[in-house]
Amino acid sequence: MSRIRLLSLQILVAIVLIGAWQLFSTVPVFGHMLLPPFFFSTPLDVGSQIVDWFTTGVIWKHLAITLWESILAFVIGSLGGVLFGFWFARQPRVAAVFDPYVKMANSLPRVVLAPIFTLWLGLGIWSKVALGVTLVFFIVFFNVYQGVKEVSTTVLANGRMLGMSERQLMRHVYWPSALSWMFSSLHTSVGFAVVGAVVGEYLGSAAGLGYLIQQAEGTFDVGGVFAGMFVLSAFVILIDIGVTLVEKRLLVWRPDAAEGRG
Amino acid sequence: METGEVAATAVALEDATVAFRLADARVYTAVEKARLTVDHGEFVAIVGPTGCGKSTLLNVAAGLLKPAAGAVRIFDRPLSGLNRQAGYLFQADALFPWKTALDNVAIGLEIAGTPRRTALAEAQHWLTSVGLGAFAGRYPHMLSGGQRKRVALAQVLIRNPKILLMDEPFGPLDAQTRQVMGNLLLELWTRDRKAVLFVTHDLEEAIALADRVVIMSAGPGSRIIGDWKVPLQRPRDIFEIRLDPGFHDLHREIWSMLKDEVMKGYVQSTQPEARV
Numbered sequence: 008m009s010r011i012r013l014l015s016l017q018i019l020v021a022i023v024l025i026g027a028w029q030l031f032s033t034v035p036v037f038g039h040m041l042l043p044p045f046f047f048s049t050p051l052d053v054g055s056q057i058v059d060w061f062t063t064g065v066i067w068k069h070l071a072i073t074l075w076e077s078i079l080a081f082v083i084g085s086l087g088g089v090l091f092g093f094w095f096a097r098q099p100r101v102a103a104v105f106d107p108y109v110k111m112a113n114s115l116p117r118v119v120l121a122p123i124f125t126l127w128l129g130l131g132i133w134s135k136v137a138l139g140v141t142l143v144f145f146i147v148f149f150n151v152y153q154g155v156k157e158v159s160t161t162v163l164a165n166g167r168m169l170g171m172s173e174r175q176l177m178r179h180v181y182w183p184s185a186l187s188w189m190f191s192s193l194h195t196s197v198g199f200a201v202v203g204a205v206v207g208e209y210l211g212s213a214a215g216l217g218y219l220i221q222q223a224e225g226t227f228d229v230g231g232v233f234a235g236m237f238v239l240s241a242f243v244i245l246i247d248i249g250v251t252l253v254e255k256r257l258l259v260w261r262p263d264a265a266e267g268r269g
Numbered sequence: 270m271e272t273g274e275v276a277a278t279a280v281a282l283e284d285a286t287v288a289f290r291l292a293d294a295r296v297y298t299a300v301e302k303a304r305l306t307v308d309h310g311e312f313v314a315i316v317g318p319t320g321c322g323k324s325t326l327l328n329v330a331a332g333l334l335k336p337a338a339g340a341v342r343i344f345d346r347p348l349s350g351l352n353r354q355a356g357y358l359f360q361a362d363a364l365f366p367w368k369t370a371l372d373n374v375a376i377g378l379e380i381a382g383t384p385r386r387t388a389l390a391e392a393q394h395w396l397t398s399v400g401l402g403a404f405a406g407r408y409p410h411m412l413s414g415g416q417r418k419r420v421a422l423a424q425v426l427i428r429n430p431k432i433l434l435m436d437e438p439f440g441p442l443d444a445q446t447r448q449v450m451g452n453l454l455l456e457l458w459t460r461d462r463k464a465v466l467f468v469t470h471d472l473e474e475a476i477a478l479a480d481r482v483v484i485m486s487a488g489p490g491s492r493i494i495g496d497w498k499v500p501l502q503r504p505r506d507i508f509e510i511r512l513d514p515g516f517h518d519l520h521r522e523i524w525s526m527l528k529d530e531v532m533k534g535y536v537q538s539t540q541p542e543a544r545v
Contacts, residue, residue: 164333165363167351169377169428179376183367260367262410 048230056234076204080139088147096155139203154188279464280307285339301490310462314475317485318534356430358438371405377428395423415446487534
């Protein structure tokens with residue numbers, strides 16, 4: 008399928024869906040509204056709400072806060088995950104001792120931690136960052152752990168035979184291998200950083216996209232909820248595009264990354 | 270790196286026995302009392318049936334495995350730890366996938382403290398020697414199997430090891446590429462005649478390349494059961510040496526012994542109890 012054809016079909020899907028939504032929420036069928044605007048709003052209302060947010064500029068502050076929380080959660084969670092992943096993989100005894108606790112912590116649905124973080128860290132950004140960190144940390148941790156554990160024994164033996172010391176093996180073999188595993192989970196961990204931020208905001212905050220959605224919901228402003236959702240998904244898609252660009256640069260040496268290009 | 274003294278024997282395995290402890294606490298003896306020497310500048314090939322412990326023997330010479338009994342001497346000194354005088358060419362892909370061909374070759378010098386710029390220049394020189402001068406910026410996955418072997422060869426040779434240990438290095442390649450690689454190896458080896466210990470299951474390859482061919486019996490507890498000098502002229506061309514009558518005579522002679530071991534090895538590998 009050619010690019011233009013594909014793109015026009017994709018746009019067609021949006022037009023049909025939004026058109027149907029607009030139709031059934033404004034034109035009664037047999038004297039009966041299929042999508043009552045009170046519950047479903049209308050595309051025009053949602054659109055004007057979004058336009059309003061951007062023209063008045065209120066949205067930027069919320070976007071910036073959510074972005075900042077996501078970045079902090081991602082950076083702190085990744086750093087922690089890399090450090091602990093490395094440590095556990097290189098010290099099997101430590102890993103064995105902590106294994107049940109790591110599993111326990113990971114099996115906990117992170118949302119239940121939100122109230123505790125709010126108690127501990129207040130309503131500011133740090134309680135949201137903490138929630139994001141608990142999500143990102145485990146993804147990165149397990150990937151780095153796996154990456155260090157699964158270094159090819161041949162490559163390792165080759166490094167030793169080429170005269171590498173333990174420190175040099177760390178730098179030239181373990182580290183790149185662990186990083187490649189971490190980067191392969193980049194999309195997931197960045198996504199979870201945003202989830203942590205937005206859910207945290209939704210549960211209690213004074214700014215951010217989650218706050219915006221929660222506010223609209225509190226006043227039965229369904230149009231506002233939908234508008235917030237659309238802005239949020241556009242925001243996540245933009246971040247994802249950014250991640251893809253970074254990934255392409257960093258993983259040029261990976262066969263699958265290269266195949267994706269062709 | 271080392272002092273210039275030259276001992277006559279590069280590698281000496283003295284009744285080396287290698288055993289592994291199995292999961293059920295039984296002990297599996299892979300190689301029994303192997304006695305083998307490789308002289309300075311000598312090219313020795315080890316041939317044996319599948320699973321006979323050829324690679325095990327090589328790992329002992331490399332210091333990657335410790336023999337359960339017996340001794341390993343490298344240039345008349347007992348080996349402890351890794352064999353720092355040896356370069357090892359692995360059967361499986363051993364290049365660092367996250368480094369370009371050039372960086373893969375340069376790494377051996379870099380970790381030894383050579384400034385990066387000098388190391389890269391030297392690496393480029395070695396890549397050209399193995400015919401890959403134009404592929405310096407490629408990552409391993411962008412190279413063919415044969416090209417990866419060339420890079421691996423350059424990676425090992427750039428450190429100028431006194432001993433070259435090769436574990437079926439051309440095993441995964443197709444027949445034509447193997448012969449091309451064999452010729453390349455001989456060409457590079459002729460320049461400074463390192464001691465080479467070359468493991469293969471291909472008797473023709475062994476005769477075509479080596480000065481001496483050593484035969485191992487089928488495992489477990491395999492021993493060295495034959496040792497032939499290869500009386501063929503050097504320099505050799507792998508493509509043409511196979512047509513030499515001397516090649517055929519030697520091949521027939523060695524094969525009559527190897528055949529039985531290959532059959533034994535095959536039978537053992539099909540019996541579930543004997544499998545490890």
